[in-house]
Amino acid sequence: MIELASNVLNFTFPDVHPEAELQINFQRTLRIPDDDHDYPLPPGLGTFPIQHVDDHAANVPSSWLQHGGVMLPMFQSEAMWLDFDSSWIEQNDVAYPFAIKVAAGKQCAISGEPWNEGVTGKPQNYMVAPEQPWLDGFVVEKGCIRQFVAMPLGAGYSAEEQITGAAQHGGLQVAVYPMKRNVFERRFPKVKRMKNTQSHDVCYSMPECCSAPDMGLAPGGRMKQEIYSDPYDVDDWDIEAGGRCFVHLCNSMTWQSLTGEVPPHPAPTAKVYSSSGLPWFDYYDDPMTAVGGSPILAKLKSVAQLSAEKKDAALPENESVTPGNLVLCRKGLKQGQVREGAI
Amino acid sequence: MKGFGDYLRKVREQRRSEDATFSVRQLASRVGVEPSYLSKVERGQQPPPSEKTIAALARELDQDPDVLLAMAGKVSGDLQAIIRNRPKLFADLIRQLKDTPDHAVLRLVREVRDGEW
Numbered sequence: 187m188i189e190l191a192s193n194v195l196n197f198t199f200p201d202v203h204p205e206a207e208l209q210i211n212f213q214r215t216l217r218i219p220d221d222d223h224d225y226p227l228p229p230g231l232g233t234f235p236i237q238h239v240d241d242h243a244a245n246v247p248s249s250w251l252q253h254g255g256v257m258l259p260m261f262q263s264e265a266m267w268l269d270f271d272s273s274w275i276e277q278n279d280v281a282y283p284f285a286i287k288v289a290a291g292k293q294c295a296i297s298g299e300p301w302n303e304g305v306t307g308k309p310q311n312y313m314v315a316p317e318q319p320w321l322d323g324f325v326v327e328k329g330c331i332r333q334f335v336a337m338p339l340g341a342g343y344s345a346e347e348q349i350t351g352a353a354q355h356g357g358l359q360v361a362v363y364p365m366k367r368n369v370f371e372r373r374f375p376k377v378k379r380m381k382n383t384q385s386h387d388v389c390y391s392m393p394e395c396c397s398a399p400d401m402g403l404a405p406g407g408r409m410k411q412e413i414y415s416d417p418y419d420v421d422d423w424d425i426e427a428g429g430r431c432f433v434h435l436c437n438s439m440t441w442q443s444l445t446g447e448v449p450p451h452p453a454p455t456a457k458v459y460s461s462s463g464l465p466w467f468d469y470y471d472d473p474m475t476a477v478g479g480s481p482i483l484a485k486l487k488s489v490a491q492l493s494a495e496k497k498d499a500a501l502p503e504n505e506s507v508t509p510g511n512l513v514l515c516r517k518g519l520k521q522g523q524v525r526e527g528a529i
Numbered sequence: 530m531k532g533f534g535d536y537l538r539k540v541r542e543q544r545r546s547e548d549a550t551f552s553v554r555q556l557a558s559r560v561g562v563e564p565s566y567l568s569k570v571e572r573g574q575q576p577p578p579s580e581k582t583i584a585a586l587a588r589e590l591d592q593d594p595d596v597l598l599a600m601a602g603k604v605s606g607d608l609q610a611i612i613r614n615r616p617k618l619f620a621d622l623i624r625q626l627k628d629t630p631d632h633a634v635l636r637l638v639r640e641v642r643d644g645e646w
Contacts, residue, residue: 254644255643429643
């Protein structure tokens with residue numbers, strides 16, 4: 187079951203485990219410069235507001251109602267990352283494992299393959315929570331992603347348009363599969379004593395197109411980020427119990443006319459952020475191995491590259507930046523290290 | 530409603546035993562009605578006051594406004610508007626839930642709908 191509360195998508199699986207819950211929120215962030223340097227992780231600057239498409243049925247495109255799901259506003263050239271938070275199961279002293287798929291315009295952001303139901307191991311087309319705390323973009327190389335940057339659907343920049351040649355879907359698609367209950371109990375037997383657990387709580391924004399509100403995600407700047415290989419088996423995931431959601435990306439310019447609410451301001455530029463001495467983040471999870479990049483996604487042209495080819499001005503304020511204040515987050519080491527920036 | 534006046538007096542006198550500013554006269558003055566009127570309401574000699582006055586009484590006496598309104602035989606204006614906006618939907622919903630235990634009603638959640646894509 188999927189609920190929406192306080193701008194968080196809550197995936198629960200009462201038929202699998204009463205306490206198994208995965209929360210996904212979509213973080214506003216600064217757009218890292220699209221200059222072929224590899225940047226560390228930018229901060230989370232707060233969640234995007236999410237609404238049910240059904241609540242604005244009179245105003246949204248009919249395709250959105252057909253898809254169901256939710257919507258959130260993004261400005262052209264605004265960036266985002268996804269935050270994953272898996273619930274802690276006290277009796278087994280572990281966070282419940284989930285397989286998570288993320289696609290942009292129904293092209294998988296991990297493997298570059300078209301959306302399908304279920305998970306595949308080779309190439310791995312999903313991430314595993316809690317090991318994977320977040321996803322910032324398209325996996326173009328092992329240990330490197332290109333940041334999710336919103337562009338109007340139809341302008342030719344989105345990954346979907348580059349891969350398929352068509353601007354059909356837009357938005358983001360998410361699916362979550364819990365670990366099978368019997369597998370979970372076998373891998374993580376109940377513990378007798380109750381440890382005082384410390385949960386590793388890390389949280390961690392062109393040419394104006396037509397008036398259709400659909401945005402797609404395009405590949406932006408390069409960032410160091412590993413997508414961890416599944417430490418379990420591909421058969422451990424309960425595909426039948428999975429839940430999926432279509433997250434429509436609505437151009438912020440039309441958000442107010444659709445919902446009556448003002449969208450959040452776009453994020454500051456990387457330059458402004460960095461020169462204020464605010465932190466960037468580096469994350470290590472030593473024992474985990476990373477998946478290789480997708481050859482399909484590796485061929486994608488970044489927004490800056492395409493913009494230069496088209497002679498558009500899609501990316502204003504794209505100056506390179508040297509992040510000065512780098513906060514290291516090593517899994518398990520420190521509690522309270524949050525991937526947050528305050529503006 | 531008969532119980533409204535009794536309940537109001539009971540709650541007010543309880544407060545007055547701790548705080549002298551909850552006499553009929555002083556409470557009436559604060560919510561903007563005549564003391565004689567408030568006294569009559571308490572004794573069931575006048576029907577319950579307007580939604581606005583009941584809301585003010587609820588604030589003063591630290592009561593839930595919806596509960597006090599219900600005792601007065603009323604439903605708040607905003608709830609009425611919600612129901613009137615989709616009368617069949619909410620009428621059906623409320624009738625279906627009328628005997629459902631509290632915890633089951635509160636568990637009603639709004640799911641994100643998945644469609645065709």
